[in-house]
Amino acid sequence: MSSVIDERIAELGYVVPEVAAPVAAYVPAVREGNYVYTSGQLPFVDGKLPATGKVGVGEGLVSPEDAEEMARLCALNGLAAARGLLGSLERITQVVKVTAFVASDPSFTGQPAVANGASVFLGRVFGDLGIHVRSAVGVAVLPLDAPVEIEFMFRVAD
Numbered sequence: 001m002s003s004v005i006d007e008r009i010a011e012l013g014y015v016v017p018e019v020a021a022p023v024a025a026y027v028p029a030v031r032e033g034n035y036v037y038t039s040g041q042l043p044f045v046d047g048k049l050p051a052t053g054k055v056g057v058g059e060g061l062v063s064p065e066d067a068e069e070m071a072r073l074c075a076l077n078g079l080a081a082a083r084g085l086l087g088s089l090e091r092i093t094q095v096v097k098v099t100a101f102v103a104s105d106p107s108f109t110g111q112p113a114v115a116n117g118a119s120v121f122l123g124r125v126f127g128d129l130g131i132h133v134r135s136a137v138g139v140a141v142l143p144l145d146a147p148v149e150i151e152f153m154f155r156v157a158d
Helices: 004-011 064-086 111-130
Strands: 029-032 035-038 092-103 133-139 148-156
Touching: 004 064, 004 111, 029 064, 035 064, 064 092, 064 111, 064 148, 092 111, 111 133, 111 148
Parallel strands: 092 133
Antiparallel strands: 029 035, 035 148, 092 148
16 A cells, blocks of 8 residues: 555655565664664665775775765665554654764765765655754774665654
8 A cells, every 4th residue: 555655755766665684683673652763774775785885985985976875775774664663654753863874984074965865865755754863973884884874763653
């Protein structure tokens, strides 16, 4: 059954995938009261990372533009985790917080622009309800050598 949120996502050229299987001992999302918290979401597409390595400018690095797209993929996977728990994305009443981790080349300082891939996407999907607080952090390495990993917090209705 298609929802308004699913239709907005489709208009942007995407589809919310099935929930990605955890790669270790954790669950994709938990609910506490009116909030859903996701585990860190990697940019999996059909169970694979589209690229690996550090984000930066130069040969052998993941470009900031590609990393920004991977942040959108993380957002899709975060929505999949929430939908798997809630049954419908229509129950999300606010995107509250986004925490983006970017595996960065030491000279790269564009983590906020990478995180915008998820933030702008969520704003387009949820409108004013997609406006959120955010952290964008550069790190040395991420699981499976992913360039980006993002956690989400959503407020939800019963």
